[in-house]
Amino acid sequence: MIKINFQKYILLGLVLVAFVVIVDFYNDEKSASKQNEIKIDSWDVSSILKREITATDTGIKDDFVFHLGNNGKLGFQSENGIMVAEKPQRYLWFFWIDQKIFEKPLEIIGIHKKTGDEFTVFNDSEGRYLSGKGLEYAIPTLITLPEKGIWRLEVYFGKDLLGSVVVKVN
Known part of the structure; x- marks a missing residue:
């Protein structure tokens, strides 16, 4: 045995x-x-998706521009893709993340490549967001960047960095 x-x-x-x-x-x-x-370390300008659209009621053509984040979890839509210094502009941020992350306050930090200046460009401690399909969420923002150059927009929920988008500001 x-x-x-x-x-x-x-x-x-x-x-x-x-x-x-x-x-x-x-x-x-x-x-x-x-x-x-x-x-x-990353200062490469983020990829964009650009598509011409036509307003059905007026026939006016414009560009739909979407800036992609560095990790596939975030990005934002801008009206024409041109970011202008010292001009408040509206952006609609999209997130493909679990809803639980939204329990923490959202903060977007802008960092200027040349000067290293860093400041909060958007803060939403109330957790206002629009839900979409699946794990897609959207948050409308009004952002002003104070000077021309390359900017990295870092997105935090609480103290956790979700990702970033690097943009050129004219």
């Missing part, structure tokens, strides 16, 4: 589970570190 020592296999299983948990934790830390690298 073969005698099996189950205690040995149980111990081996526990060690294996502990190893998987440690590796998973390390990967989460590494992922968070990469997100911080994006915040600090």
Whole structure:
């Protein structure tokens, strides 16, 4: 008769589970570190989607411009894609995230590439957003950037950085 020592296999299983948990934790830390690298080092102007649209009631043509965030979780729509310094402009931000994230206040920080100046360009502690389909949410904003140049707009919920969009301001 073969005698099996189950205690040995149980111990081996526990060690294996502990190893998987440690590796998973390390990967989460590494992922968070990469997100911080994006915040600090990325100054490439973000990609845009641009499409000509025609207003059906007037026939006037205009451009629909959507600025994409650095991680596929956010982006914003602007009227014509041109951001002008010292001019308040409306932007509709879209988020493809879990609704629970909206329990934290939204803050958008603008950082100027050349000067390093940093300030809050939008703050919504009341959590006003428009829900859409699935995990899509939208928030209307009014943003003014004070000077020309390259700006990184970092989006935070609470103290957590969700992502950023780098834009050129004329």
